[in-house]
């Protein structure tokens with residue numbers, strides 16, 4: 001698959017954008033007109049620079065408001081087009097995107113449009129230029145890709161084809177199957193963008209909220225599957241208008257973009273394999289089940305299953321006393337120090353927490369690393385690296401387990417560990433004898449981990465965990481908090497063994513308290529007993545307001561004894577059609593706190609109705 005990206009996706013000058021695209025490994029770019037018009041570089045130097053960087057200049061765009069106009073306007077439009085064709089020959093470019101008329105069309109007649117597009121195609125032919133006509137979702141008369149293609153067929157000129165843009169097609173919910181019926185010679189260009197499903201006017205949605213494939217909710221593998229089956233072999237190019245990406249670090253965004261195409265390529269191949277034998281493919285393949293080859297080559301990636309569970313969580317601090325105290329009070333036992341590193345191991349049943357003492361001085365406790373159980377750490381690491389995940393190097397001694405580590409977008413280190421059927425971890429032998437602690441007899445596992453994401457890396461994080469770790473993004477929620485509306489996105493495995501919650505922290509106020517907090521939640525079988533024991537050990541619970549319990553009673557009509565127990569122990573409660581959920585939180589140290597949960601029945605949520613209470617209490621304690 002030939003990869004591309006429009007310069008409009010990125011921040012910086014044209015030169016910076018081109019360099020970042022080359023570093024990220026793109027085959028070609030679309031030059032967005034504004035980027036050239038505002039550049040000090042001559043068209044000739046852009047051409048040379050692209051050649052030096054090994055970047056194809058695949059599309060010049062956009063040319064607007066051409067078709068369906070009065071004769072006077074048509075004359076002016078053809079003059080404008082000719083100037084662009086001449087410019088393109090200086091750039092050494094041969095394809096221009098013409099989008100359907102939004103502003104100046106006054107004649108709604110396909111015969112007129114076809115006649116005008118034919119004149120444009122003739123002129124383009126004189127300059128050796130190909131015109132890719134794209135239906136904008138908000139085009140005045142042409143806003144549907146099949147309509148745009150009908151016009152291309154009516155004109156039937158070698159210099160006129162169509163551009164398919166997934167956003168314009170999927171935002172309008174157009175059926176994508178008819179793409180297979182398009183003559184592949186007439187698909188001059190394909191643009192891809194994902195988006196969250198939002199209800200707003202489609203122009204605003206398109207201009208501000210597009211995201212890279214895998215970061216939104218569109219069925220892009222299916223879209224691409226139809227494009228591939230149509231027989232298209234040209235560039236598949238990202239065109240993502242996004243307010244955040246346009247102000248983020250350009251090299252980093254280009255890598256995020258490239259990751260999305262590598263992932264989309266794999267997902268498209270998978271869609272084609274899963275859907276072999278239906279639609280046009282069935283007829284071509286001569287029946288179900290036959291794998292066929294398509295003109296477009298689709299690369300695959302090392303395959304991984306979703307992780308089987310958390311292997312460990314690691315918290316880092318320069319002063320670890322508070323963390324040790326909290327874990328001890330929760331019922332964790334100290335298993336000892338590592339033979340060669342300044343780290344401690346604390347466990348409760350199968351929940352393993354590493355306290356890393358190597359943090360820089362004055363570093364407050366924060367979640368530094370997460371280990372996941374995978375079938376094959378080497379294969380999982382190969383996949384992540386092919387998806388351009390940065391590798392984390394950790395020093396190991398000869399007889400120690402080698403961890404395959406990658407760095408997540410928020411710099412959390414992700415370790416891919418060898419899972420074991422009984423949930424134990426071989427590396428724990430590297431830790432010396434611990435002190436005897438009055439540890440809990442209860443089993444525990446890591447239930448979920450909640451990571452605070454910097455606002456500019458949130459979408460990147462969703463794609464990272466989806467593509468590299470095979471977690472499934474769930475629809476995101478918004479949690480009201482005194483410091484803002486917190487966007488919360490659950491990423492989990494189908495069986496719920498791994499649940500990661502990504503929270504977009506509200507922007508930090510200059511002199512305000514820290515809004516950045518994250519936590520590790522452990523599941524136990526008997527939360528009330530765990531809470532009682534923790535209270536007896538002096539645990540500092542997050543104090544839940546009395547109003548909460550009144551509301552709880554109003555909503556759930558709880559038995560008075562049970563309600564009294566919840567109130568007494570600062571427990572929170574939720575219930576749905578599948579089961580019940582009990583949980584409590586510790587006070588925060590640095591940016592970290594812990595949660596203990598008990599799931600009853602098939603409850604699979606996180607106590608979402610209780611999240612605003614937690615946020616409010618934490619905010620309050622920071623302001624005190």
Ligand SMILES: O=C(O)c1ccc(O)c(O)c1
Pocket residue numbers: 061062097099134136165191206207239
């Ligand atoms: O928003 C626009 O104007 C615009 C321009 C060119 C495109 O290819 C597109 O999809 C949208």
Ligand SMILES: [Mg+2]
Pocket residue numbers: 134165191239
């Ligand atoms: Mg487009």
